Amino acid sequence: KAGVTQTPRYLIKTRGQQVTLSCSPISGHRSVSWYQQTPGQGLQFLFEYFSETQRNKGNFPGRFSGRQFSNSRSEMNVSTLELGDSALYLCASSLAHGRDTQYFGPGTRLTVL
Amino acid sequence: GENVEQHPSTLSVQEGDSAVIKCTYSDSASNYFPWYKQELGKRPQLIIDIRSNVGEKKDQRIAVTLNKTAKHFSLHITETQPEDSAVYFCAAIYTGANSKLTFGKGITLSVRP
Numbered sequence: 001k002a003g004v005t006q007t008p009r010y011l012i013k014t015r016g017q018q019v020t021l022s023c024s025p026i027s028g029h030r031s032v033s034w035y036q037q038t039p040g041q042g043l044q045f046l047f048e049y050f051s052e053t054q055r056n057k058g059n060f061p062g063r064f065s066g067r068q069f070s071n072s073r074s075e076m077n078v079s080t081l082e083l084g085d086s087a088l089y090l091c092a093s094s095l096a097h098g099r100d101t102q103y104f105g106p107g108t109r110l111t112v113l
Numbered sequence: 114g115e116n117v118e119q120h121p122s123t124l125s126v127q128e129g130d131s132a133v134i135k136c137t138y139s140d141s142a143s144n145y146f147p148w149y150k151q152e153l154g155k156r157p158q159l160i161i162d163i164r165s166n167v168g169e170k171k172d173q174r175i176a177v178t179l180n181k182t183a184k185h186f187s188l189h190i191t192e193t194q195p196e197d198s199a200v201y202f203c204a205a206i207y208t209g210a211n212s213k214l215t216f217g218k219g220i221t222l223s224v225r226p
Binding site: 056 | 147149155156157159162202206208210211212213214215216217218219
């Protein structure tokens with residue numbers, strides 16, 4: 001089975017712009033979670049989608065949003081980018097919501113200038 | 114919500130020695146505890162996990178132990194090798210509705226040749 005894939009792998013944006021990141025889960029997985037990884041802060045949970053519905057949300061501002069499509073692919077959007085949004089954004093897929101092992105994608109490295 | 118802490122934040126061992134990484138969690142309802150290894154520039158990879166109905170689990174050179182009373186769990190690596198050098202994340206979750214996987218901040222393990 002193909003693993004979790006994320007596109008693009010690298011992005012450079014300027015403050016105030018918006019960005020959309022994409023995640024394709026492992027075939028058959030219906031849950032997708034998103035994390036922000038920065039040095040010293042570990043993996044910060046953004047949100048989880050299952051069956052096209054947001055099931056859980058972390059403590060991030062409303063500029064961070066996401067969605068999931070009927071094929072379980074997910075996108076996250078960050079609007080009005082700030083310098084502090086520079087991070088590695090990881091998505092992870094699992095078979096179902098809240099009870100299964102999560103498998104990570106390679107991440108999207110976002111740099112905000 | 115759940116809070117997961119890892120100690121120490123860095124660990125250096127001599128090749129061939131054992132390494133022990135400890136995590137504590139706050140929510141006594143948590144019942145699934147995975148460990149992830151993240152090598153530099155790569156995605157986090159699941160290396161071992163344990164459920165609350167088991168006290169210990171082994172897989173070759175790695176093992177995880179769980180103490181539900183004290184709410185802590187530990188990763189044990191024996192006969193360490195340079196390729197074990199990485200960041201290790203522990204996590205905890207109660208596998209039910211509206212739950213989310215909570216990660217510790219990670220421990221950097223360095224294995225000296």
